[in-house]
Amino acid sequence: MERKKEDRRVRITKQAIRESLVELMGRQPISKISVKMICEAADINRSTFYAHYKDQYALLHAVQGEVIGEVKAQIFSARFFGASGGAMDVLVRILEYGCENAALVKVLLSENGDASFQSELMQLAHEKFLAELEGERSLPPRTLQYLNEFAVGGLLSIMRRWLETDCADEPEMIADLMMKLLVSGTQGLYSAK
Amino acid sequence: MERKKEDRRVRITKQAIRESLVELMGRQPISKISVKMICEAADINRSTFYAHYKDQYALLHAVQGEVIGEVKAQIFSARFFGASGGAMDVLVRILEYGCENAALVKVLLSENGDASFQSELMQLAHEKFLAELEGERSLPPRTLQYLNEFAVGGLLSIMRRWLETDCADEPEMIADLMMKLLVSGTQGLYSAK
């Protein structure tokens, strides 16, 4: 909407800051990372950092926000249930995005990541589920909740593992596995194919 | 093994510190909690805190370690697969433990919690799976990995939700739901009952 307006210097600076954050978080949690460390790694002045972010946590939150924005766009781009293949397409696109930004997404989902990020992703998927399943009446509301949490938590865990293997398998294969596990559980792994 | 040796004063102090930590983490992430805050909430001297813990993160880690120890004991107390009802029993016991220590466990699994705690729980369940499924040859190793991650991530998410509803349903009911979802996926929710 209102992008492209940012000064080139700002873009370069922010990029350097973000890359340093990701690099540092590969080795330690955000709690052990100071603003000073980030600035030294990014080779920028500390005043410059404060011109853009309140502190290291605000920076992390901003970065997470961008990822969440991307996922949100994908997740709401199609119907998940009903339309055949809709869910697969969405999963494949999210997986592809994750793989393209592996260094970042991997660290956000890792043990050095932020629980609130994963919590926000849960919330996002939750909204999607509610939007699509609001007519669902055959299951008790609380069971629906559990199902939702189970699904998102499970899929997120698969994606985490997949990123840690450096996307060894094809996105389509992972999405297929996800769907099978969701719909038919472990039983789904033994039938056919 | 070598418990019961701790001075009464130490026990009281540590308990006060732990309770203050849990209370504070109900309202903010550990990154916003200083040693000073914990000491004021617990009404103890800051020097006393440093006599027991290196910093607030070491404290959190110690508390998490106790929970993990409890879960570990339960998880390895019986075979999960094979023996009928074994898995159910383990799940029920873990759920009961979580509910008895709801204030603590809830916060550790919340958005203010620590990703590394959840990561450690994953690792724990992973070891259990490997120990029991080492003979499994009908699925490719990587698929087995994904299945493991999916299962633990999904079950953990259900437990988180359950704790947030203040254990509204019975542990047996939750454990049953967990097993159904794991074995038969969403299909399992509609069949029989």
Added chain:
DNA sequence: ATGATAATAGACATTGTGTTTATTATTACA
């Protein structure tokens, strides 16, 4: 009752934090 030890109060140097100032370097664009 007493020797051992935990908790306290207070002081201390250190470090990262945020903020500000003047100065330099880079950018957008007329």
Added chain:
DNA sequence: TGTAATAATAAACACAATGTCTATTATCAT
């Protein structure tokens, strides 16, 4: 291409939490 706008820098600053001491008081185990 020249220039006004603005981003980045360097330096200084008060401030707050940190981590480590020491001397003193309170509590415990026996």
